[in-house]
Amino acid sequence: MSAPRILAAHLWDNYSGSPRVFAQALTALAEERADIQLFTSDTEGFLNAGPWTRRVVPYRWVASRWGRLGRYLWSQLYLMVAVWRARKGADLVYVNTLLPFGAALAGKLAGLRVVYHLHETHVEPASLHGLLTGVVRRCADEVAYVSDYLARVLPFPGVPARIIPNALPAEYVSPGERLPALYRFEGLMVASLKAEKGLPAFAQLATDLPDLHFTLIVGAGAAELEAFWRDLPRPGNLTLLPAQKRVKAYYQRAHLLLNLSDPERLPETFGMTILEGMACGLPAIVPPTGGPAELVREGVEGYQVDSRDRAA
Structure with a gap:
């Protein structure tokens, strides 16, 4: 039996959760002898290297909302053509997140099986969200969700679905010894560079508790972090760090893991950093809804x- 040939697509490679989970999934498929072509950006992230052939999709993040939308739509036209050209001999189009809809359209037109791996509940603006979910309804042969919560809030009636919780990375299966603490108490948060992820709330928490230390690691470069933080408080007990390839040592030194995502504006669908932190022995403070509530019992x-309740 010949090895299955998979055309995989992810929009924006970086060191955040969704490309990390996708890299794990693709590696597992490659271990089963799958031949994988991966279509993604040429940015640095978890998908940079692996047992796949990487095809670059020209997408770059820009600050302008309209500029970002224009680049995104162009990237999907490019992706659709690229996947269509690669269709010969392929068995499956594997789409990570709602965003790479160009791959799903090409797969549907080519008569290939299309599988979505979904991590997010919503994409803004609402019109774009409607477009992307419409493509899923019309093109997907199966949808994999990262949590029961996500399957409940983003259903696609008539499309076969399964729940595949994110797997703990191998390096955390045996978390090892705790490392010497750098501070008397350190609260750690690892998050994407979005206000809805609770970054302003984390800055305010550090301001309100000057006797404790707080460390924030964001999935973005140093320049993006500095630009984002320009108008936010930066007390002396707050350490800001750009994306880190290896986060485990930070978990091993901290005393508490925090996830302060806004449960209304951006509900967490899983919470990989929560799982990693708990594997290293950290108690966690998480939102009361979404995927984190499935991981952390009160x-x-x-x-x-x-996180919107400062008194709590």
Whole structure:
């Protein structure tokens, strides 16, 4: 039997959760002898190297909302043509997140099986969200969700679905010894560079608790972090770090893991950093809804707190 040939697509490679999970999934498929072509950006991230052939899709993040939308739509036209040209001999189009809809359209037109791996609940603006979910309804042969919560809030009636919780990376299966703490108390948060991820709330928490230390690692470069933080408080007890290839040592030194995502504006669908932190022995403070509430039981692994409630 010949090895299955997979055309995989992810929009924006970086060191955040969705490309990391996708890299794990593609590696597992490659271990089963799958031949994989991966279509993604030429940025640095978890998909940079692996058992696949990488095809670059020209997409770059820009600050302008309209400029970003224009580049995104162009990238999807490019992706659609690229996947169509690669269709010969392929068995499956594997689309990571809602965003690479060009790959799904090409797969549908080519008569290939299209599988979505979904991590997010919503994409803005609402018109774009409607377009992307419409493509899923019309093109997907199967949808894989990262949590029961996501399957409930983003259903696609008539499309076969399964729940595949994110897997703990191999390096965390045996977390190793705790490392010497750098501070008397350190609260750690690892998040994407979005206000909805609770970054302003984290800055305010550090301001309100000057006797404790707080460390934030964001999935973005140093220049993006500096530009984002220009108008936010930066007290002396707050350490800001750009994306890190190896985060485990930070978990091993910290005392508490925080996830302060806004449960209304951007509900977390899983929370890989929560799983990693708990594997290293950290209690966690997480939102009271979404995927994190499936991982952290109140008063057992940690506490469920709405980050909008400063009194909590």
